[in-house]
Amino acid sequence: MTEKIITKKEVEYVAKLAKLEFNEREKEEFTSQLNSILDYFKKLNKLDTERVEPTAYVISMPNLLNEDEVKPSLPQEEVLSNSKYVKKGYFKVPKIM
Amino acid sequence: MTLNQLTAHEAINLIKKKRITAYEIMQDIFNQIDKVDNLIKAFLVINREEALIQAKEIDKKVKNGEKLPPLAGVAVAIKDIIATRGTETTCGSKILKGFIPPYNATVINRLREAGAIIIGKTNMDEFAMGSSTENSAFGPTYNPWDLERVPGGSSGGSTAAVAADETFVALGTDTGGSIRQPASLCGMVGLKPTYGRVSRYGLVAYASSLDQIGPITKDVTDCALVMKVISGHDNMDSTSVNLEVPDYLKSCQEGIKDLKIGVPKEYFIEGIDPEVKGALDKALKIFEKLGAKIEEASLPHTEYSLPTYYLIATAEASSNLARYDGVQYGYRAEEYEDLSSMYQKTRSEGFGSEVKRRIMLGTYALSSGYYDAYYLKAQKVRTLIKEDFDKVFSKYDILITPTSPTPAFKLNEKVSDPLTMYLSDIFTIPINLAGIPAISINCGYSKSNLPIGLQIIGKHFSEETILRAAFNFEQNNSVEKKKPSIKPVKHKGAKK
Numbered sequence: 232m233t234e235k236i237i238t239k240k241e242v243e244y245v246a247k248l249a250k251l252e253f254n255e256r257e258k259e260e261f262t263s264q265l266n267s268i269l270d271y272f273k274k275l276n277k278l279d280t281e282r283v284e285p286t287a288y289v290i291s292m293p294n295l296l297n298e299d300e301v302k303p304s305l306p307q308e309e310v311l312s313n314s315k316y317v318k319k320g321y322f323k324v325p326k327i328m
Numbered sequence: 329m330t331l332n333q334l335t336a337h338e339a340i341n342l343i344k345k346k347r348i349t350a351y352e353i354m355q356d357i358f359n360q361i362d363k364v365d366n367l368i369k370a371f372l373v374i375n376r377e378e379a380l381i382q383a384k385e386i387d388k389k390v391k392n393g394e395k396l397p398p399l400a401g402v403a404v405a406i407k408d409i410i411a412t413r414g415t416e417t418t419c420g421s422k423i424l425k426g427f428i429p430p431y432n433a434t435v436i437n438r439l440r441e442a443g444a445i446i447i448g449k450t451n452m453d454e455f456a457m458g459s460s461t462e463n464s465a466f467g468p469t470y471n472p473w474d475l476e477r478v479p480g481g482s483s484g485g486s487t488a489a490v491a492a493d494e495t496f497v498a499l500g501t502d503t504g505g506s507i508r509q510p511a512s513l514c515g516m517v518g519l520k521p522t523y524g525r526v527s528r529y530g531l532v533a534y535a536s537s538l539d540q541i542g543p544i545t546k547d548v549t550d551c552a553l554v555m556k557v558i559s560g561h562d563n564m565d566s567t568s569v570n571l572e573v574p575d576y577l578k579s580c581q582e583g584i585k586d587l588k589i590g591v592p593k594e595y596f597i598e599g600i601d602p603e604v605k606g607a608l609d610k611a612l613k614i615f616e617k618l619g620a621k622i623e624e625a626s627l628p629h630t631e632y633s634l635p636t637y638y639l640i641a642t643a644e645a646s647s648n649l650a651r652y653d654g655v656q657y658g659y660r661a662e663e664y665e666d667l668s669s670m671y672q673k674t675r676s677e678g679f680g681s682e683v684k685r686r687i688m689l690g691t692y693a694l695s696s697g698y699y700d701a702y703y704l705k706a707q708k709v710r711t712l713i714k715e716d717f718d719k720v721f722s723k724y725d726i727l728i729t730p731t732s733p734t735p736a737f738k739l740n741e742k743v744s745d746p747l748t749m750y751l752s753d754i755f756t757i758p759i760n761l762a763g764i765p766a767i768s769i770n771c772g773y774s775k776s777n778l779p780i781g782l783q784i785i786g787k788h789f790s791e792e793t794i795l796r797a798a799f800n801f802e803q804n805n806s807v808e809k810k811k812p813s814i815k816p817v818k819h820k821g822a823k824k
Contacts, residue, residue, distance in 0.1 A: 249691040250671045251684055264746060272635040275705055285707030286714060289763030290524050295566050309430040313657035322655055325667045
């Protein structure tokens with residue numbers, strides 16, 4: 232039986248970070264599945280990457296910027312049209328404070 | 329034969345010569361959809377009226393003797409992860425059900441300017457996470473070659489629609505193989521461009537450093553035609569590259585004498601179906617006959633690709649999917665205590681389990697204390713994998729491998745073990761990590777009449793070369809040209 236890499240408590244913590252919630256059964260299932268997956272990932276440790284640069288972007292291109300000019304954007308009604316929780320040009324959400 | 333069974337280039341030609349009208353073609357397309365889509369379930373949304381109107385407009389242009397744009401009258405189906413203004417775009421997820429984008433993706437505008445007719449949106453694994461289209465919140469899509477099997481994923485709907493002659497051409501997306509693997513399982517042509525070749529503006533992001541949009545077509549000529557239209561720099565996508573788009577169609581037609589082909593030995597491993605190996609061996613002989621030089625090559629870090637991909641892609645996904653919080657669009661939970669609980673319930677009720685699994689994995693890999701061990705490590709291994717390809721491409725023009733280790737598998741066969749499902753992308757994933765282009769084309773059928781795909785890989789921005797190799801193989805192989813039967817399955821008392 233493989234040593235547990237991630238515990239149920241850690242799963243609960245990660246879920247909180249990701250703004251997800253699970254019932255007990257799902258937590259057990261995720262803990263078990265994530266453990267198998269992370270165990271499989273252990274093989275990356277066989278590689279010596281001490282002097283290797285990480286790759287974040289595969290093409291060697293400089294950072295491109297557009298001119299800072301104001302161009303027409305979307306009309307407000309269109310932006311608001313995908314929510315039914317709208318009032319006076321705002322999106323309504325539960326009280327924050 | 330009905331008009332929907334043609335290829336796009338055949339249809340374009342007949343419209344130009346006034347032998348058929350775009351309207352007649354569109355009628356046959358919709359007749360086919362009406363006839364078979366209740367069995368295949370490739371489509372989520374169909375834009376019938378709008379499509380017929382656009383077809384009539386093309387016919388008017390023909391009548392007036394106007395010059396026709398390059399894809400005039402061509403029916404195109406769009407994977408539901410690409411934004412289409414005014415048409416629902418769900419990404420195969422409950423969390424975006426009812427979402428209507430207020431803008432078109434750049435590729436949609438380019439297709440429309442080229443005269444193509446968007447006929448609908450296709451089914452997919454939720455947020456492009458999957459290899460079978462079984463992760464769609466709206467039910468699976470079925471493989472036209474055997475309705476008990478998967479079409480592959482995540483672009484299963486797009487691919488099945490092309491294979492079943494419900495459309496001429498479709499757009500899919502590919503982050504770890506999601507164009508090429510379904511193309512292989514459905515016997516179609518599927519191309520993943522070089523990262524940055526095609527604009528991602530309007531593509532709902534899964535893993536931003538890996539995602540690419542690409543064509544799924546019936547033959548290589550159609551693929552070249554669509555690539556010419558959708559490729560090119562876009563100011564709205566800062567990762568799109570400012571390189572001229574070649575005339576892919578023209579360069580296809582040149583021969584492949586003296587083309588140097590590498591066959592990476594690490595791709596011919598245990599677990600590959602012997603029929604797949606057999607088809608590949610036969611195919612390589614055709615390339616040799618056409619004058620290419622074939623040699624064994626090596627990509628030593630191949631076995632590390634899968635964990636590298638699943639760390640990078642899930643980490644990027646956990647960030648990209650953080651925006652789905654119910655505030656501005658999409659699903660919002662009905663019952664919650666406060667803002668935080670609204671986010672939690674919205675996301676937990678709106679996302680499917682594979683999406684949640686990947687968000688969890690990605691969040692964990694990026695979290696404090698684990699970032700170096702997982703995400704940073706994976707980025708460094710990504711460099712090693714990319715360098716493997718740089719080395720082989722200094723010696724070879726292209727590489728050839730199988731696309732998928734097996735032909736199409738049965739529905740429900742791999743759903744219970746995520747890791748088993750992940751292994752179906754083992755040959756396609758390294759290509760995304762390196763950002764290089766690759767195409768899958770049919771190279772044979774198994775004894776149970778299931779398509780087998782061959783993958784041709786090139787170096788950055790070498791789409792011309794891989795298309796040329798694919799075209800020459802397509803025109804000179806002895807693979808039987810056939811269509812799937814799309815017959816319903818007789819359930820002998822089996823559970824539905």
